[in-house]
Amino acid sequence: MRIYISVDMEGVTGLVDADDVQPGGRDYERGRLMMAEDVNAAVRGAVAAGATDITVNDAHGPMRNILPESLHPAARLIRGKPKQMGMLEGLLPEHDAMICVGYHSRAGTLGVLSHSFMGHEIEDMWLDGRPVGEIGLAQATAAAIGVPVAVLTGDDSACAEMAEWDASVTTVAVKYARDRFAARLRPAQEARAAVEEAVAASLAAVPKVSEAPADPSVLTVRWQSASVASTLLGIPGVTSADTRTVQAQGALPGLYRLFGVWTRVAASLTNQQPYC
CATH class of the missing domain: 3.40.50.10780 (Dipeptide transport protein)
Incomplete structure (x- = not known):
């Protein structure tokens, strides 16, 4: 196992x-x-x-x-x-x-x-419309x-x-x-x-799960900083919902990996402590 x-x-x-x-x-x-x-x-x-x-x-x-x-x-x-x-x-x-x-x-x-x-740099997130x-x-x-x-x-x-x-x-x-x-x-x-x-x-009783179909999901993130959202629009496939909210569509786990790129970009633009 x-x-x-x-x-x-x-x-x-x-x-x-x-x-x-x-x-x-x-x-x-x-x-x-x-x-x-x-x-x-x-x-x-x-x-x-x-x-x-x-x-x-x-x-x-x-x-x-x-x-x-x-x-x-x-x-x-x-x-x-x-x-x-x-x-x-x-x-x-x-x-x-x-x-x-x-x-x-x-x-x-x-x-x-x-x-x-x-x-607090990320205010809210949604995956296919669900808070996540x-x-x-x-x-x-x-x-x-x-x-x-x-x-x-x-x-x-x-x-x-x-x-x-x-x-x-x-x-x-x-x-x-x-x-x-x-x-x-x-x-x-x-x-x-x-x-x-x-x-x-x-x-002892864990079920076996088949790999899920690669259906596209939509990940939406609302940032504290409009600067982060604006910068992320330079990444292909990223669109704007408002001045502080961006989203992208794709299949998991690729979308998870893309989100990791977003957080690294955000970290390069901000110097905030995570628990202010």
């Missing part, structure tokens, strides 16, 4: 603030160890279910958060950036299932450290590749968002949002035991 794990940081056990998840933050070093422990719980669950090939993609920020020596030896790590497929780098049709660890809810929701890819963030876009792209999402971990807001996209996905709430930078935490040992158990149980 081949398993792919995409790991973000905002939805990790115990983490609630920018200082927990940003390099240079006063609690970042502790946060990256907490991140590794949540991943290791998922890896242990995958091994218990019979996984023989486990790929972990460090999908947060600089994508150099997990210390290789802190990762479970059964897993292989994809680390660093740039990556053409970003948070889904290395996901292949040959994988039997994907696990999302430490994910967070989309921009505008009252979830812990909620945002969509770029802090990192969770929905990852699920839709994985489905297009032919890989089911088996488990997602994060706060209760992230779990609810996943349920809206695919109710068959097992979710594990490791904390419960009180506000954007506050949560009621599950004890770390309890949360990780729940992650391990959920992964083991879900992978």
Whole structure:
């Protein structure tokens, strides 16, 4: 069994603030160890279910958060950036299932450290008219590749968002949002035991998904900055909905890769901290 794990940081056990998840933050070093422990719980669950090939993609920020020596030896790590497929780098049709660890809810929701890819630079996103963030876009792209999402971990807001996209996905709430930078935490040992158990149980009965037809989708993004939207119009196929909103049509996963180009262009034009 081949398993792919995409790991973000905002939805990790115990983490609630920018200082927990940003390099240079006063609690970042502790946060990256907490991140590794949540991943290791998922890896242990995958091994218990019979996984023989486990790929972990460090999908947060600089994508150099997990210390290789802190990762479970059964897993292989994809680390660093740039990556053409970003948070889904290395996901292949040959994988039997994907696990999302430490994910967070989309921009505008009252979830812990909620945002969509770029802090407040992205105000809203829609996929085929549905509000979407990192969770929905990852699920839709994985489905297009032919890989089911088996488990997602994060706060209760992230779990609810996943349920809206695919109710068959097992979710594990490791904390419960009180506000954007506050949560009621599950004890770390309890949360990780729940992650391990959920992964083991879900992978034992994960369905096989055929690669979805390459029907075109429409991705729409509303930016905080009109300058970003204007610059993106220089990319072939990108059109304007208004002065701050752009969209493009194409088949996933190609559209996901194109969106990664948009975020790199936006990052080159702005110097904003992601959790202002």
